[in-house]
Amino acid sequence: MDALMANYASGSDDDDDEQAPVTGAAPDPEASAVLPPPPLDLLQPPNFIDYSALAQGNRVRSFPHVEGIYALHVYIPVVIPFDARKQLTLVMRRAASLVPDLYAVDADYALSELCKDEQKLEKVLLGREFHVSLGRTVGIQVDQIDSLVAMLRQKFQSQQRYWMDFNKWEHFVNDDSTRSFLSLEVTRTGLTEISRQIHMVDEVYRLHGLPEFYKNPRPHISLVWALGDVSSKLKHAAKEIEKFQSSISSSKNCNLRCNFSRVVCKVGKKVYDICKISD
DSSP, X not given: OOTTTBOOOOOOOOOTTSOOOOTTOOOOHHHHOOOOOOOHHHHSOTTOOOGGGSOBOOOOOSSOXXXXXXXXXXXXXXXXXXXXXXXXXXXXXXXXXXXXXXXXXXXXBBHHHHTTOHHHIIIIIITSEEEEESSOOEEEEGGGHHHHHHHHHHHTTTOOOOEEEEEEEEEEEOTTSSEEEEEEEEOSTTHHHHHHHHHHHHHHHHHTTOOOOOSSOOOEEEEEEEESOOHHHHHHHHHHHHHHHHXXXXXXXXXXXXXXXXXXXXXXTEEEEEEEXXX
């Protein structure tokens, strides 16, 4: 498969006010009676999720950290609708049984651990914001940021809503083969519009000396990842998931349908709205 596949000082408390112990003074019986701490359950809200108990994966940076260079990413934010999460929960459980060492994208928690608790699975994995990349994630110099953001906003000022159907399970591998992804790809509804937007981003990248997107773009959202190139495992998993979905649902509709409404440009930790279509 094309190499496109895919991508992608703590301060101490002031002790001056504390009184020094008086030598020879009789101990205060009430002060010496130390109460045990309250149960943790009483200190946690009803819907508390203990993320620290989940195993985490280790990611490799796409490019080394250089002073004055910031990671640039232009994308369409995607939030999975509530009515699609139930079936995707079942699918993710199936994926975990097929490929053990999978991790939630960005959150980086082990999928096998998330699958032990439906609340964790839905909140940590399916409840987060995903993205459809419109440009490569690359390094940009600080003095290029304002110009690039301004040009992107000008390019995208006349966008309209359209539907995106994420209708096909697919696997992707990043350029340096350090990570593989299990993803939902757009192959029909929305493909023309997204491809046009990728071309618009390419034009702005080109003017700033940045590498353009892949020659034959394949818009998608990635849900989980694995270390290294595990294409064969994920290719098999994608086929098995398609069969599994056919067995639990008679619907021929897409796996996930979302409405385009926004383009975002993230530079380092700062997020710029490029276009936002009001309801």
